[in-house]
Amino acid sequence: MGELYRRLKAYSETDEYPYHMPGHKRQVCGELPQEIMNIDITEIDGFDNLHAPEEILLRLQEEAARLYGAEESFYLVNGSTCGVLAAISAAVPKGGRLLMTRGGHKSAYHAAYLRNLTISYLYPEMMQEYDIYDAITPEQIAEALAKEPVPDAVFLVSPTYEGRIADIEKIAQIVHGKGIPLIVDEAHGAHLGLAEGLAKNSCQCGADLVIHSVHKTLPALTQSALLHVNGNRIDRDRLRRFLHIYQSSSPSYVLMAGIDNALQVVEEQGDYLFAKFQINYLRMLTELSECRNLSFLPLDARQDIGKLIIVSAKAGLSGQQIYDILLKKYHLQLEMAAPGYCLAMFTIGDGEEAYRRMTDALLAIDRDITAGKWQSRQKQDGREEEEISLYQLHPEVRMSLAQAWDAEKEEILLSQAVGRIAGDFVNLYPPGIPVLVPGEQIEETHCRQLAEYLKEELNVQGVTKDAGYRITVVKNK
Incomplete structure (x- = not known):
């Protein structure tokens, strides 16, 4: 090779x-x-x-x-x-x-x-x-x-x-x-x-x-x-x-x-590089176990090494907030942010400095959360809002993917889209898994939570911010 x-x-x-x-x-x-x-x-x-x-x-x-x-x-x-x-x-x-x-x-x-x-x-x-x-x-x-x-x-x-x-x-x-x-x-x-x-x-x-x-x-x-x-x-x-x-x-x-x-x-260095990778990653997880507010997905037989899932929801912070803190204050660029967690990736290309910087930053953020430095997400009715993930919904299929994507479409306000048929994909990116596929019926939960995601400045694809939040639907005949 x-x-x-x-x-x-x-x-x-x-x-x-x-x-x-x-x-x-x-x-x-x-x-x-x-x-x-x-x-x-x-x-x-x-x-x-x-x-x-x-x-x-x-x-x-x-x-x-x-x-x-x-x-x-x-x-x-x-x-x-x-x-x-x-x-x-x-x-x-x-x-x-x-x-x-x-x-x-x-x-x-x-x-x-x-x-x-x-x-x-x-x-x-x-x-x-x-x-x-x-x-x-x-x-x-x-x-x-x-x-x-x-x-x-x-x-x-x-x-x-x-x-x-x-x-x-x-x-x-x-x-x-x-x-x-x-x-x-x-x-x-x-x-x-x-x-x-x-x-x-x-x-x-x-x-x-x-x-x-x-x-x-x-x-x-x-x-x-x-x-x-x-x-x-x-x-x-x-x-x-x-x-x-x-x-x-x-x-x-x-x-x-x-x-x-x-x-x-x-082929030539894999045994050494992957062994070093596993040692560094496990050491980082061990040190991060000291956190009182942030939590992390542990390694088990079905968890791949290298995907550091930083769970922030229990601390009252969104994944995007932790993502932004790490980027703006500590200059650490993560892979993605989701409503309740964010994700950092590690590979054999990372040296010890990568693990040390991430560990030190997360421990410091955790201490700041305890001290009340970071503002938590807004609460409703005196408690933190708990939402069903859009990925848990099983939208009704009203048209095939090919039929809906090729159909005549129009753009309407997201707030008026309940009951309409999605004319394009709607994704929370990354990872880009569709919350709506063309041909599926849009529910009230879609409209409400997508609006919340956009307010949290998450990367929602398929909903525009022009003249209010707007979504593409199949045109009614």
Whole structure:
């Protein structure tokens, strides 16, 4: 591994002149550094073709498959998004049925739209103490598959955005018992199965299609990912066809070299780096156990290491407030904020300073909360408001996703949208899980809580602030 970057670097030092794309011709144009320009090439002689690999790119994909325990792996330069699109499109026929977790990435919904699929949802259970959702369980899968009609495939997310890991081994057995494939969006688990102490990855657990965002938890460049395939339930020629459709015809060699480099680091230094990672992370959790107001999701067999869930609701503060304090006062940029918690991510790329700064900051914030320094969220009727999460609602489906998204639409005031049909996705981002999917009926709870989220300055997508809060709905005929 690591061969691609070395070959790109060696080529940049030759006297061959590029009478081909890209247009910068390996020269500095603007402010981007020469080092990037030197290795940014197209499919020229000696560098293979990602869409028909025969040499170096074929070898690199074979090495990735070996590392993850897959039968075949594909480099992705359009991120996990194109991997999810290709996986669902290859596994489910046009107009078919998909059983999927409601917490699926928006790319899964886009695949369902493009293929005009009928969707049945799996709703994860809420971990009430921490205000997050658990992973889908084998029991939920078995119950859903006992109902008719049987879907063409099952699509799950594991680990979840918050790091909850599903029992993929048992789930795969249940799904395969119905003769259908299991697709696992393991975008946040590219590190799984690569060192002692880490949970198995979904390839090792028997999933048919597995998608990894290498850039999320390994030292790779943003937008780089992998798609793995196992078994004979997936037509691999069909899978390649959809990869050609959804993946750029001009793949970035810089991104592919980044994937190769990240996997080389894991191969050569992974045991040491992951051991150090686990020691630092567990030490941080131990020190943070002194907090009296903030709480943290503990590690267990189903919790992925590295996802620090900072639960703020019990302290009377929103996740956004803790997020803002950490950013503005301590210059610590978190991954996301939710109403009752915020999330910081740690990987093998973090040094001891990263753990020390976060630990010191959270301990100081906790002391300040005790001293009454930070203003808590407003209370109603003399008590802190308790709300049912929008993700706990199961909206009535009035139109199919494809019908509603393609229908004539209008924008109306959020306060007047009760009973109307959503014409677009509404997400709280991140993680981007839809609280409303096109075709679903909007309830009063949606309108009230979305307005509250916007007042708390959470990132709500699908509701605009222009002339009051406005939402897109299917136009009444």
